Amino acid sequence: MEIIPNLELIFIIDMLAAVTFAVSGALVASRKGLDILGFMWLAVITGVGGGTMRDLVLDLPVFWIADPAHIIACLITATIMYFVAPTIASRLRQVLWFDALGLALVTVVGTVKGLEADTGPLIAVVMGVTTASVGGIIRDVVGGEQSIIMRQEIYVTAAVAGAVTYISLAAFGLEGIMAATASFLVTFIIRGLAITYNWSLPTRYVSR
Amino acid sequence: MEIIPNLELIFIIDMLAAVTFAVSGALVASRKGLDILGFMWLAVITGVGGGTMRDLVLDLPVFWIADPAHIIACLITATIMYFVAPTIASRLRQVLWFDALGLALVTVVGTVKGLEADTGPLIAVVMGVTTASVGGIIRDVVGGEQSIIMRQEIYVTAAVAGAVTYISLAAFGLEGIMAATASFLVTFIIRGLAITYNWSLPTRYVSR
Amino acid sequence: MEIIPNLELIFIIDMLAAVTFAVSGALVASRKGLDILGFMWLAVITGVGGGTMRDLVLDLPVFWIADPAHIIACLITATIMYFVAPTIASRLRQVLWFDALGLALVTVVGTVKGLEADTGPLIAVVMGVTTASVGGIIRDVVGGEQSIIMRQEIYVTAAVAGAVTYISLAAFGLEGIMAATASFLVTFIIRGLAITYNWSLPTRYVSR
Numbered sequence: 001m002e003i004i005p006n007l008e009l010i011f012i013i014d015m016l017a018a019v020t021f022a023v024s025g026a027l028v029a030s031r032k033g034l035d036i037l038g039f040m041w042l043a044v045i046t047g048v049g050g051g052t053m054r055d056l057v058l059d060l061p062v063f064w065i066a067d068p069a070h071i072i073a074c075l076i077t078a079t080i081m082y083f084v085a086p087t088i089a090s091r092l093r094q095v096l097w098f099d100a101l102g103l104a105l106v107t108v109v110g111t112v113k114g115l116e117a118d119t120g121p122l123i124a125v126v127m128g129v130t131t132a133s134v135g136g137i138i139r140d141v142v143g144g145e146q147s148i149i150m151r152q153e154i155y156v157t158a159a160v161a162g163a164v165t166y167i168s169l170a171a172f173g174l175e176g177i178m179a180a181t182a183s184f185l186v187t188f189i190i191r192g193l194a195i196t197y198n199w200s201l202p203t204r205y206v207s208r
Numbered sequence: 209m210e211i212i213p214n215l216e217l218i219f220i221i222d223m224l225a226a227v228t229f230a231v232s233g234a235l236v237a238s239r240k241g242l243d244i245l246g247f248m249w250l251a252v253i254t255g256v257g258g259g260t261m262r263d264l265v266l267d268l269p270v271f272w273i274a275d276p277a278h279i280i281a282c283l284i285t286a287t288i289m290y291f292v293a294p295t296i297a298s299r300l301r302q303v304l305w306f307d308a309l310g311l312a313l314v315t316v317v318g319t320v321k322g323l324e325a326d327t328g329p330l331i332a333v334v335m336g337v338t339t340a341s342v343g344g345i346i347r348d349v350v351g352g353e354q355s356i357i358m359r360q361e362i363y364v365t366a367a368v369a370g371a372v373t374y375i376s377l378a379a380f381g382l383e384g385i386m387a388a389t390a391s392f393l394v395t396f397i398i399r400g401l402a403i404t405y406n407w408s409l410p411t412r413y414v415s416r
Numbered sequence: 417m418e419i420i421p422n423l424e425l426i427f428i429i430d431m432l433a434a435v436t437f438a439v440s441g442a443l444v445a446s447r448k449g450l451d452i453l454g455f456m457w458l459a460v461i462t463g464v465g466g467g468t469m470r471d472l473v474l475d476l477p478v479f480w481i482a483d484p485a486h487i488i489a490c491l492i493t494a495t496i497m498y499f500v501a502p503t504i505a506s507r508l509r510q511v512l513w514f515d516a517l518g519l520a521l522v523t524v525v526g527t528v529k530g531l532e533a534d535t536g537p538l539i540a541v542v543m544g545v546t547t548a549s550v551g552g553i554i555r556d557v558v559g560g561e562q563s564i565i566m567r568q569e570i571y572v573t574a575a576v577a578g579a580v581t582y583i584s585l586a587a588f589g590l591e592g593i594m595a596a597t598a599s600f601l602v603t604f605i606i607r608g609l610a611i612t613y614n615w616s617l618p619t620r621y622v623s624r
Contacts, residue, residue: 035617037572041565045546052473057260057270062473068538122276130253137350142553142563147350149249156245201243265468265478330484338461345558355558357457364453409451 009176010109014051014063015073017105021135022047022074024098026081028143031092036082042143043078044071050106050135054127058117096195099136099148100158104187106132107159108180111166121167128163129156154194154201162187217384218317222259222271223278225313229343230255230282232306234289235296236351244290250351251286252279258314258343262335266325304403307344307356308366312395314340315367316388319374329375336371337364362402362409370395425592426525430467430479431486433521437551438463438490440514442497444559447508452498458559459494460487466522466551470543474533512611515552515564516574520603522548523575524596527582537583544579545572570610570617578603 025046029039048064048071055062064070088094107128114124133149133156140147149155166183170176193199233254237247256272256279263270272278296302315336322332341357341364348355357363374391378384401407441462445455464480464487471478480486504510523544530540549565549572556563565571582599586592609615 032566033568034566035568035570035573037576037617038565041545041549041572044542056264056472057273059269059273061475065473065475065533065535065539068536068542071538071542117273119273120276122279123273126252126276126279129249133249141349141557142565144562144566146352149246149350150240150242150352154243156249157243160245201245264472265481267477267481325481327481328484330487331481334460334484334487337457341457349557354560357454357558358448358450358560362451364457365451368453409453 009180010112013105013109013112013180015070017051017102017109017135018047018064018070019073019077020098020102020105021050021139022077023081024095024102024136025139025143026078027085027088027092027095027098028139028145029078030081030085030088031145032143036079039082039085040075040078042139043081044074045142046135046139047074047077048135049138050102050131050133051109053134054110054113054131057131058113058119058127060113060117095145096148097192100188100191100195102135103132103155103159103191104162104184106135107162107187108166108183111163111183112176112180115167115170121171124167125160125163128166129159132159154190154199157201158187158191158194161190217388218320219277221313221317221320221388223281225259225310225317225343226255226272226278227281227285228306228310228313229258229347230285231289232303232310232344233347233351234286235293235303235306236347236353237286238289238293238296239353240351244287247286247290248283250347251289252282253350254343254347255282255285256343257346258310258339258341259317261342262314262318262321262339265339266321266327266335268321268325303353304356305400308396308399308403310343311340311363311367311399312370312392314343315370315395316374316391319371319391320384320388323375323378329379332375333368333371336374337367340367362398362407365409366395366399366402369398425596426528427485429521429525429528429596431489433467433518433525433551434463434480434486435489435493436514436518436521437466437555438493439497440511440518440552441555441559442494443501443504443508443511443514444555444561445494446497446501446504447561448559452495455498456491456494458555459497460490461558462551462555463490463493464551465554466518466547466549467525469550470522470526470529470547473547474529474535474543476529476533511561512564513608516604516607516611518551519548519571519575519607520578520600522551523578523603524582524599527579527599528592528596531583531586537587540583541576541579544582545575548575568616570606570615573617574603574607574610577606 022043025042026039029042110131111128114127162183165186166179169179230251233250234247237250318336318339322335370391373394374387377387438459441458442455445458526544526547530543578599581602582595585595
């Protein structure tokens with residue numbers, strides 16, 4: 001499997017993911033009536049939480065320690081959101097959408113970093129999917145919201161599909177940015193359709 | 209204190225613990241009506257969460273990164289549980305029992321790894337006990353269940369007894385597998401009796 | 417920026433912070449009617465949780481692994497609290513105050529360690545503030561209490577002010593212990609006033 005290490009690509013996607021999750025964190029901060037530093041706090045831990053866990057598990061340097069760019073981006077995002085959030089009609093709905101964007105972005109970069117760490121395709125998928133959900137889980141647990149991952153709409157499935165897409169395309173030698181874009185779109189479109197149409201996979205739920 | 213490093217033993221116990229906690233995670237997934245990938249997700253994070261925290265704190269390579277065997281075991285467990293869970297009458301009760309099994313297994317391996325890292329017996333006990341509870345805490349927090357560790361039945365006590373058992377036997381030069389089995393049994397029997405008979409230590413609870 | 421590495425200072429503040437957070441953890445254990453080992457467990461994870469996360473993210477050895485002193489301090493604290501806690505009239509109020517003390521202590525040491533790791537002042541502040549809140553978050557999430565950080569009184573602001581105080585004084589070459597004391601006082605006094613007078617920054621809360 002030929003993977004082109006693409007540090008710049010990872011940097012940019014980590015940045016987009018941080019901003020996206022920061023928006024979702026700031027929306028929860030807004031729902032809780034926090035002050036501007038509360039917005040910043042929740043934006044930062046949601047924005048960089050998933051990637052932090054990914055780097056710790058892979059024994060890589062935590063991405064925002066060496067370069068404060070991601071933190072600065074989260075802080076700017078939080079400041080803007082502090083003024084914009086009260087004008088947004090349905091913030092819970094927007095949390096879902098920004099979480100979906102963040103999920104798609106972090107799945108890509110988690111998978112890429114997993115592959116680069118030479119852990120094999122299965123672990124790369126697991127890395128992509130489990131760390132993709134960490135930022136949102138911290139946001140929901142600390143913010144006292146129901147975990148998005150516990151909703152019955154398709155969620156993990158979207159991330160798995162995106163991760164598998166990246167690995168398959170990479171196996172065929174497709175370039176990093178192309179595979180990354182395809183992977184992002186697969187996750188985001190599946191999750192977006194699930195939010196819009198309340199799609200869910202069959203469950204075997206029996207209430208007891 | 210003479211401890212025989214026993215990599216194979218640790219591998220096997222980590223595997224049993226992962227499967228056991230994966231079962232408890234899948235039972236919670238079933239209670240929440242998740243789809244099959246939701247089962248897998250909750251089974252994996254519950255199954256490997258405690259050991260992951262243990263390895264991070266001890267600055268060891270995370271055990272499932274080098275070898276996907278534990279992840280595969282969790283995924284197979286989740287798949288089987290997806291079909292079996294709805295036929296189980298009292299799933300909350302079963303969560304307690306599988307959590308007890310997992311607790312006993314992870315206490316052993318946490319203690320062994322703590323000792324091998326040459327951190328002294330006290331830290332080994334603390335490692336065994338605190339990381340033993342991490343998998344279950346993640347499962348309960350993410351799954352929106354009350355933390356098992358907050359129930360008033362004996363819980364931490366069982367793990368401490370098991371960890372102390374291992375360390376005492378090891379200090380007398382008893383072989384790894386023997387000490388591990390004794391330690392496992394001590395934890396599991398104490399916790400099992402506590403579940404069965406609602407045992408609790410005296411508390412000094414005053415409601416205010 | 418001249419920072420004098422001050423290992424002894426860090427050790428002592430980590431110790432004070434561990435004891436302080438251990439008290440707050442024990443108070444929550446008391447509110448939940450846990451037994452003495454439950455007290456110890458919650459005291460230990462609250463006491464060393466924040467510093468553990470800080471050391472993991474900075475890729476430093478976890479502070480309580482090399483030296484069990486902090487763990488022993490948490491265990492002694494938990495034992496004393498087990499007997500003292502039922503005599504305390506308003507334990508929730510005391511949780512707030514001990515959390516405030518712990519917040520001020522951990523903010524200082526997080527900032528110092530962040531600066532020593534040569535991560536620049538912004539990351540040092542972020543390290544100080546985010547890891548300062550980790551111990552309390554674990555305590556509240558596991559103990560099933562509302563996160564203190566989600567209360568609308570000033571909280572993060574106090575920690576940021578303390579961290580900025582340390583970095584500013586350090587930039588002017590002030591000695592470690594002096595800057596640490598000033599930083600501690602700034603955080604604790606701001607947070608203490610917020611608790612006493614229910615201070616909050618303006619929020620832009622709209623209930624929807």
